[in-house]
Amino acid sequence: MAPSGLRQCIRDVSPYLILLLSISTLGPLQFGFHLAELNAPQDVISCRVRVPASSRFASAWATLTSYTTKPATVTTSSLPDCIPMDDAQFAVVSSMFTLGGFAGALASGPVSSSRGRLLAMQLTSLFFVIGSLIETLGASIFMMALGRVFSGVGAGATTVIVPLYISEVAPPRERGTFGAMTQISINVGILITQTLGYFLSHDSAWRWVLGAGVIIAATQGLGLLVVPESPAWLAAHGNVSQAKRTLQRIRGKHYDIGEETATWHSDAVATPEEEALLGDGEAAAALPGAATAGGKSTRHLGFFEVIRDPFYRPALIAAVGVMSVQQLCGVNSIIMYSVSLLRDLLPINSAVLTIIISAINLITTVACSPLPDKLGRKTCLLLSIAGQGASALVLALSIIFEAKILSAIMVLCFVASFAVGLGPVPFMLASELVGQEAVGATQSACLGANYIATFLVAQFFPIINVALNNWLGGAGWVYFIFTALAVLSGLFVQWRVPETKGKRNADEVWGRTRRID
Structure with missing residues (x-):
C-alpha cells in the first residue's frame, strides 16, 4: 500500500472499528482452532501412546489438577485419559466437523438475512460453546463426534457471516484489506491450537486443549454484547436512522458518512459480497442490492x-x-x-x-x-x-x-x-x-x-x-x-x-x- 493510501487507511479506521473486527474475527479464529485441535494430541487421545507430563510442566500440572481431583464430589476420574480409536474411527471423529460445517454454512445465510448478522454471530458462538464442552467432557467416540458436529455448525456459519459483516462495517476503500482478516484469523486459530497441543498432549491434559475452545467462544459471546448490528442490514430493513447512527459511531464522530449512506433507500444497489455470501435469493432481495440502480428488481x-x-x-x-x-x-x-x-x-x-x-x-x-x-x-x-x-x-x-x-x-x-x-x-x-x-x-x-x-x-x-x-x-x-x-x-x-x-x-x-x- 502506498504511503498516502496507508495514511488514508489510518484515518478511516477508528478504535471502535478495530474492537468490532477483533471480536467478530474470533469466529474464523475458532474455525481454524477446531479444524486442527485434534492434530497434536491425536495419538494421546486415541490411546496409541502414553505420554507422561514432561518434567518442565509436571509440577504445574500436578498443582492444577490437585484442585479438581481432591474433593470426592468434584473429580475428573470419571473421564478417561484417552478414548481407544483406530485410524478409521479417528477419521470419523475428525470428519464430523466438516459435516457440521456443511450444515452451518447452508443454514446461516437465510438466518443472517432475516434475523440479522449480530444474532447469527451470537448463535455461532453458542454452537462453539456447546461443541467445545461436549468434546472436552467426551468419554466416547460418539460424544467426541457429536461435539465436532456442533463445533462444525458454528464454523460453517461463521465462514459465511463474518466476511459479510466485515464487508459491511469496513470502510469502502479498505474492504479488500480487511477482507483478508478472515483467512488470517483462521491461521491464527490453527497456530494457537497447534501450540497448545504441543504442550498439553499428555495424560488427560489434552482436554484442556479442547476446553480452550470454550473460553474463546465465551469471550466472543460476551464481546458480541458490545457489537452493533450491521448498519447495512438495519438500513435494508427500514431502520435507516439507527443505521446512520451506528455507522457514524463505527466511523468516528468527524467522519463524513454521506457517500456511504446515499444509497440507503428502497432501490439501493447491493454489494457483490452481500449476494455472494448470503446465497439466499429472497433474503438477498431485502438487502441493498436487490434492485438495480434504476429501481428494477433483479431476479435471483x-x-x-x-x-x-x-x-x-x-x-x-x-x-x-x-x-x-x-x-x-x-x-x-x-x-x-x-x-x-x-x-x-x-x-x-x-x-x-x-x-x-x-x-x-x-x-x-x-x-x-x-x-x-x-x-x-x-x-x-x-x-x-x-x-x-x-x-x-x-x-x-x-x-x-x-x-x-x-x-x-x-x-x-x-x-x-x-x-x-x-x-x-x-x-x-x-x-x-x-x-x-x-x-x-x-x-x-x-x-x-x-x-x-x-x-x-x-x-x-x-x-x-x-x-x-x-x-x-x-x-x-x-x-x-x-x-x-x-x-x-x-x-x-x-x-x-x-x-x-x-x-x-x-x-x-x-x-x-x-x-x-
Whole structure:
C-alpha cells in the first residue's frame, strides 16, 4: 500500500472499528482452532501412546489438577485419559466437523438475512460453546463426534457471516484489506491450537486443549454484547436512522458518512459480497442490492436453474471446481494429521514442526494477500497448484528414501504454496465469474463443494495412508496421490478457469453480451 493510501487507511479506521473486527474475527479464529485441535494430541487421545507430563510442566500440572481431583464430589476420574480409536474411527471423529460445517454454512445465510448478522454471530458462538464442552467432557467416540458436529455448525456459519459483516462495517476503500482478516484469523486459530497441543498432549491434559475452545467462544459471546448490528442490514430493513447512527459511531464522530449512506433507500444497489455470501435469493432481495440502480428488481436464480442453463454452466463448473481443488490438493492432510503422519519420519519433533508449519502458513498468508490483485487470480492458482504438486512429489520421495531434512523442508513448502493462491482465490471467484442474478446459487454450490472435499480428505486420508503403507511398505506413498491430483487440478484451471483480474463484470470475463430474459 502506498504511503498516502496507508495514511488514508489510518484515518478511516477508528478504535471502535478495530474492537468490532477483533471480536467478530474470533469466529474464523475458532474455525481454524477446531479444524486442527485434534492434530497434536491425536495419538494421546486415541490411546496409541502414553505420554507422561514432561518434567518442565509436571509440577504445574500436578498443582492444577490437585484442585479438581481432591474433593470426592468434584473429580475428573470419571473421564478417561484417552478414548481407544483406530485410524478409521479417528477419521470419523475428525470428519464430523466438516459435516457440521456443511450444515452451518447452508443454514446461516437465510438466518443472517432475516434475523440479522449480530444474532447469527451470537448463535455461532453458542454452537462453539456447546461443541467445545461436549468434546472436552467426551468419554466416547460418539460424544467426541457429536461435539465436532456442533463445533462444525458454528464454523460453517461463521465462514459465511463474518466476511459479510466485515464487508459491511469496513470502510469502502479498505474492504479488500480487511477482507483478508478472515483467512488470517483462521491461521491464527490453527497456530494457537497447534501450540497448545504441543504442550498439553499428555495424560488427560489434552482436554484442556479442547476446553480452550470454550473460553474463546465465551469471550466472543460476551464481546458480541458490545457489537452493533450491521448498519447495512438495519438500513435494508427500514431502520435507516439507527443505521446512520451506528455507522457514524463505527466511523468516528468527524467522519463524513454521506457517500456511504446515499444509497440507503428502497432501490439501493447491493454489494457483490452481500449476494455472494448470503446465497439466499429472497433474503438477498431485502438487502441493498436487490434492485438495480434504476429501481428494477433483479431476479435471483436457484441452483437448479443455474446448473441447467448453458449460459451459466461454464462459470458454475469453474467456481465449484476451484473450490474443490482447494481441498483436494491436500493441505488439510498436514493441518489435521501432521503430528501423527510425520512422527519418526522427520529430524525434529513432529509437533514442533507443526507449530512451525502453522506460523509459516500465517506469515505467508499475510505476505501473499496482495498477489491476486497484482499477478492475477488464475496465475496465483497455477503457481499455488504447481508448488503443492512439486512439494508433494518431493515429500513422497524424501520420506521413502528417509531424507529427513528434505522432508521437513518440503512440508513447509507444501503449506506455503497453498497461501499463494489456493487459500484466498477460490473465495473470490464466484462473484467474479457470474452476474448478480446467479451469484447466490453459485456461492452456495461452491461452499457445499468445499466442505464435501474437506470431508473426503478428513475421512479417507488416514485410511488410504495406512493402506498404502501396509501394501507397499514404508511411508509417504499417499503424497503421490496428491501429486497426481495437483496435475489434474492444474489442467482443470488452465482449461476451464478464466482470468478475472481487471474485469469489470462477468460478461467481460467470458467475452459475451449480457442475455436479457
